[in-house]
Amino acid sequence: MPLSETPNTVISLMPTLFIWLLGLVFVAVIITFVFDVSQSKNAILRNYPVVGHFRYLFSTLGEFFRQYFFAMDREEMPFNRAEREWVNRASADKDNTIAFGSTKNLTIPGTAIFINCPFPTLDSDAVETRTVTIGADYSDNPYAAKSIFNISGMSYGAISKPAVLALSNGARMAGCWMNTGEGGLSSYHLEGGADLVFQIGTAKYGVRNEDGSLSRKKLSKIAKHEQVKMFELKVSQGAKPGKGGILPGIKVTTEIAEIRGIPKGEDSNSPNRHIEVSSASELLDMINRVREITKKPVGFKTVIGHIRWLEALLAEVNKRGIASAPDFITVDGGDGGTGAAPMALMDNVGLPLKEALPLVVDKIMQCGLENRVKVIASGKMITPSDVAWAICAGADFVTSARGFMFAIGCIQSLKCNKNTCPTGITTHNKRLQKGLNSKSKAIKVKNYVNNMTKTVEIMAHSCGVKEVRMLNRSHVRIVQIDGKSTPMNELCPMCDEGEK
């Protein structure tokens, strides 16, 4: 057939193709109809055969359309568009000024309003943020941590290889630390060259004996890595207090199974607590055991329910001697994020950071341990006002998980537990990982930390102090139920101006 005749042939075939297509659609509708009316599991489909499927289609699509078309800038959860956009612009190192006026409602109870000084700090008077050393005087290898803002624990397993590489390289460039999360130490954590905090989860992945107890040999091997600066015992995590880590079987690849020492393809569920820790006193024993083996600072991560057990732990420290104290406590908010958790725990259990952090700081101060035990705050701390609030409340450092996920491209599609993350961050599907270029995303991580630091400094200068660590509770007011604000040092008087 000559080439010039091809278009005519295609056009003449179109009516036939169209009739075939109509026929196929008709057959599909009939089959679906028969299937729907004869099944007994779904009432909607049985009562409304064929059209009932649109309900499910629309409720799935609604998830996406709401985000793009309907949700207002300050409406979405867990993070609204205004917050996500701030992170996106900060990580792209783009201009982060806005026009016309704030869209933030400043009368919602709990909102932090910083107290501007009539005579703010001149740029020429500002000084660099002081480096704080964790484990100073009490550890063989204290860690001088420069950055206030650091990367929270996300295991290799929950997040992908390119995500770990982007974060570890970005952390090195930014000069902040990266927490490994509970999935063990992978070569990708080390490859980036960042300072690392090794997390010992309740399953002790990477440092476990066959029976689930702590392996002294494996732990001291991890501690030999110069890059590993500290060890964090995970007591609990904000999104799932009382429940160990959960990695769905679909995400347990051969490599991840090897690193964790578990079977491939099977759900990886950590115990609800460390088997050897059933009291504050045993937690202290474990901290001291890990410190004795690793010779590095050791702390623990917890979400706060009631504060009495922490009181008992700090009292025990004062009994045993100050050297026995944890070098740091990471306070995770009940509203923290996760790769996978039961909704019942995620929604309902554990205090949000806004309530828990001042409680913990006050307890540490009441016990006279504020110079010994450093406080790391985590839980929805993704913008400068969050970080500045935490420092005012008494935190020494802030860590973020989801903030850094946004920095490397997360679009909050809420699919971390499905291995179908469209941005390649929480999936081991190679096709989806292709979109995540770890080199360019590492630069975004660096930009995010730098711009976060810069903007918190701007806030500190507006409050009239020379550097961020001089912020205290007298610099922030908290909006109360009547819409009026009260200075934080009046709400939580333990930590008065100048005490921190």
Ligand SMILES: Cc1cc2nc3c(=O)[nH]c(=O)nc-3n(C[C@H](O)[C@H](O)[C@H](O)COP(=O)(O)O)c2cc1C
């Ligand atoms: C994908 C993902 C994986 C996580 N993995 C861990 C983990 O292995 N260990 C842990 O203690 N917390 C883990 N977390 C919780 C975070 O470290 C942090 O405590 C929590 O998300 C609060 O911080 P955020 O609000 O900045 O996300 C994970 C969070 C996310 C989003």
